[in-house]
Amino acid sequence: MKTFLQNKALPKWIILIIDQIISTWSFALSFFIIRQFDFETILRGHFFVYSGIYMAISVMVFYAMRIHTGLIRYSSTDDIYRIFTAVLMASLLYGAIIGFWVSPELHIDSVNIYVVLLVNFFISSSVLIMMRLGAKALFYYIKRGASGDKESVLIYGADSFAILVKQALELSNAGRLNIVGFVDDNPNKIDKHIQQKRVYHINDIEKLQRKLKIDKLVILSEELKSDARKNAIETCVELGIKVVTVPPTEQWMSGQLRMNQIQDLRIEDLLQRPPIVIENDKISADLAGKRILITGGAGSIGSEIVRQVLSYKPEMVIICDQAESPLHDLQLEMEEQFPEACLKLCIADIQNFNRMYALFKEHNPQMVYHAAAYKHVPMMESNPSEAILTNVLGTKNLADLSMTFDVEKFVMISTDKAVNPTNIMGASKRIAEIYIQSLNNISAQPKLQDNVTGTSLQQTRFITTRFGNVLGSNGSVIPRFRSQIEKGGPITVTHPDITRYFMTIPEAVQLVLEAGTMGRGGEIFIFDMGQPVKIVDLARKMIKLAGLTSDDIEIVFSGLRPGEKLYEELLNQEELTIPTHHEKIKVSKVREYTYNKVLASINELLNLNKDGDELDTVKQMKRIVPEFKSKNSRFEELDSMVQ
Known part of the structure; x- marks a missing residue:
């Protein structure tokens, strides 16, 4: 817990070891399931040969794909995809080695290894992903608990960029931010839910302020010139809700939003007009x-x-x-x-x-x-x-x-x-x-x-x-x-x-x-x-x-x-x-x-x-x-x- 609170990351070799313990355990469990937990027969057979080869291949594949190098607290859909890919590649490579070399050379084929690999694929990938999501959730739960009072935050917009902002705020050092929901003026999105957060109409900001005590409105800096957005900002200014801006997503370093990139809205932003078109x-x-x-x-x-x-x-x-x-x-x-x-x-x-x-x-x-x-x-x-x-x-x-x-x-x-x-x-x-x-x-x-x-x-x-x-x-x-x-x-x-x-x-x-x-x-x-x-x-x-x-x-x-x-x-x-x-x-x-x-x-x-x-x-x-x-x-x- 202290490690989490101090924002320290586990060494990469420890993450690699944990991944391999999970992968090997999953392979063994799959083996037992296929053999109906007949431990006496399994242990007299070639279980350790099969497991040892799988662990060696899994280590090489995971290391080559650098699955262990990411920070678990920042795990994303890309990381989930990479885990699926790594487990699939390890399974295919293992199946090829068993089928073309181990079985013919050592004359061991006492179990349907391909069924074992199929079961293992689902168990291993699921547990690896759940481990990352669980660690991520635990980190933010502890961090939010340690940060004391939380600020209630609305995000302007309900498109893919607004979702990226939400994810970035949750993944950044803003542990004390409580994302209340999104505000938008698109009637097709009002009252819908995006990532478990409700989309409100911009006219509801005053009501939300009274009900939820909104502290901040977060808006992309490139979206400041829309009349609807300006009206929302003006409403927030009048209500005493602080407005902060984040830069366009392409300016985020390594795809991560840094806290120093979140800036208070300036009066210059309010006075800007639609862009000038010149020849x-x-x-x-x-x-x-x-x-x-x-x-x-x-x-x-x-x-x-x-x-x-x-x-x-x-x-x-x-x-x-x-x-x-x-x-x-x-x-x-x-x-x-x-x-x-x-x-x-x-x-x-x-x-x-x-x-x-x-x-x-x-x-x-x-x-x-x-x-x-x-x-x-x-x-x-x-x-x-x-x-x-x-x-x-x-x-x-x-x-x-x-x-x-x-x-x-x-x-x-x-x-x-x-x-x-x-x-x-x-x-x-x-x-x-x-x-x-x-x-x-x-x-x-x-x-x-x-x-x-x-x-x-x-x-x-x-x-x-x-x-x-x-x-x-x-x-x-x-x-x-x-x-x-x-x-x-x-x-x-x-x-x-x-x-x-x-x-x-x-x-x-x-x-x-x-x-x-x-x-x-x-x-x-x-x-x-x-x-x-x-x-x-x-x-x-x-x-x-x-x-x-x-x-x-x-x-x-x-x-x-x-x-x-x-x-x-x-x-x-x-x-x-x-x-x-x-x-x-x-x-x-x-x-x-x-x-x-x-x-x-x-x-x-x-x-x-x-x-x-x-x-x-x-x-x-x-x-x-x-x-x-x-x-x-x-x-x-x-x-x-x-x-």
């Missing part, structure tokens, strides 16, 4: 064999662009960032995942024109994905000079170099905060949008001449993509809330009515690649971000997902931060957007600017910024972007000065 063939045609520069490549969005772009087999990916450690970590990850890829890691600041010029000259990129930017609203409100240098000057440097070096496409990652901006960060991104869009409106854009053929080279196409917050990005609200919950609270929310749009990083990047493929130049693509989410509701759900209540974790409203507004805008209104062939991507109708006017305004902005005159610099930003009205900011007084 991979067109994206592949656009990226395959190309030299691609990705700025901000070590950041949340940039690194995901790197991952997805590499899957389309480009000729080279140039990853540019000024953050040394994240860039190094990304390099190690990509070298492991894409060992054949050609990667060029460049530590560089996009504000430095000469450094970026050298980078373009050395690698001559054909595509540029510009994700480098300062994005934190309060931080940029306190440091407008840096927002302008990176978000405006840095973008201008890259756009100008893209034209100089005949880049085919320049795709800029923008933000919903650029729409009717109320802060420095949003306004700086809007100015960057205006500049690169104006490059497509140059009526007679000078084109470089090929030094060899003298022909005109293709004009660079500038494309902007605009979306809201991404789940799991650096500095986003969700990691901050999670950290505050782990510390016992309180959770700080700026305002009870503040809302935001959310999208996962992979789906945002998928749409970036799709928009980049469809862009002809000059467009600002708007992504469908779904429904806005109230941040306070997000906080409450995260508290419940942690198995806590509002009594355990306090929510404190700290007030809107400088530059922050209650509602982000994406220009989703039909009259302000044009649909595309992709239902989740639209083109914004925005005012267009002439290149010369934009260039003069931005040059003046950069000069004012260089002189260090902060107020005049922000005034110029407001002149370039008339809809820029500061909120909760020290720059609000400037709005009345700029008409």
